[in-house]
Amino acid sequence: MVRKLTLRQHDALIGLFLILPSLIIILGISLQPILSTLYFSLFEASRGINTPQTFIGLGNYVTLLTDAVFWAAIGRTLYFTLVSVGLELVLGLAIAQLIHTQPPGWRFLRTSLIIPWAVPTIVNGTMWRWIYNADYGALNGLLLQLGLINKYIPWLTKPELAMNLVILADIWHSVPFIALILQAALATLPADLEEAAAVDGANALQRFLLIRLPLLRPAILVALVIRTVEAFRVFDIIYVITNGGPAFSTVTISYLTYLETFSFGHIGRGSALSFLISLFTLVMAFVYIRILYRPEEKL
């Protein structure tokens, strides 16, 4: 008994030694900064990082929550998140399903999916910006040759279109991610359940909705939460394709935070904004962990 206890203590000591470097790094570059951000968000500091600061408590939050600009950015972020993640999930599921039926060429398709996923986000954005180009873009060229438009359209100058074009670029990049996850999950599903259901007279749609979809639920939820967190903080692709324009129509909450902080030097308000984004992320992280840690939902 005594020997076992010392072994345990010995293990704990080694464990501490092994984990210490990681702990120091995480505390230093994640935890400390996020607390500093919270602290900065309580101050009025509106002329850059090294300006005098006045404590105003929740003042920055009050200003934000009563500001139409803030709510407009939230609205655009929700639009981007719901539309892009929604479409990505439907298309990803469809492609996973397509691969699962193993039509001719399915291996090549599965390998090909890796390419859009691996292309760096900035390259993806640059590529689509060039495709959308008003005077020489491939989209205009293609649509004109197909006879769908009769003159070139300046796509990215139209506020009502710009966000949807960003979403299309995001779909190209992210559908493969969801398709790959779901296709891997489909491959692990037991076939006998569906066979039994088929014997009992369930048609293909019933089998899909009542058996396959519920079994896929954990994988779908994981993909959904990861993509929602990513989409809610979207920045890179907007920076490259539209720069927030035209007429602020693609200014999402992350982009607004960037503008407040680095273009206008509103450090206090920028900190408050970024802390609000963290809060949202925290909620989603909680959901994610709940999904992963419910053993009965694990496949």
Added chain:
Amino acid sequence: MNKVLRTLILVMLVALVLLFIYLPVAWLVISSISTRAELLSTPIHWIPQQPTLQNYLNIFFPSQGVSEVARTFRITLWNSFVVASSVTAITLVVGSLAAYALIRLRLPFSQTMLIGIMGTRMIPEISLVIPLYIFASRLRLLNTPTILIITYLSFALPFAIWLMAAFFDTIPIELEDAARVDGCSRLQTLARIILPISAPGLVSTGLFVFLTAWDEFFFALIFTSTVAAKTVPVAIAEFTGRYVVDVGSMMTGGVLAAIPPVLFSLIFQRYIVSGLTAGAVKG
């Protein structure tokens, strides 16, 4: 007949998805080997009549008169490579040790710590950037690869710990017990038994970390502004900002930036799918 029709429809769907995947990539590559005159012609020359590697030559063997971004692009490639591989090396060593301790050594609060690490991985970069910027400017680390390596650890390390923990969890504990009975110490067991078996996990984790670091844009945008540390994504974003007419160089930069991650991902394909299902994310 019914079966033939079904196969036909499925094949058409496959072709449709393949078109959606490859058309934009094809246009990226074609634009990089077209002359400026052909790029700016209407109607569009889908197939370049005078394909040229001039844009690639401008980047790798810059001569007078080439734009500054094109001239310095290979330096930014090198910066990206240095930053991404350093981050990968550090996170693999530091992260796998921590993951092993959390999974195998009965530390108090290991479950809580794992969940906390998971949580920090999800903190958006924008919520860390102001304090990190102040830190960097006080230590005169702005415009150095060092600050990028340090700040990239904020997302790469929790991510690597999480992935490695998932892999260590799948290794049967009996293996270790056997080694312990044979007289190996904890650290010897780790070095001789666990690490060799975990090679696939290390490859997969390393790949994901490298890709994420190669992809990273926001910290690089904020912390670097000169060629001393600027990475590829920042250089490409600068093409779109300042040199609107230089589409050829821009697309060439894009192709060059995409080649390493696409190549690695295709080579290590099977690790990617297993990593994705273990909960991995890249931008």
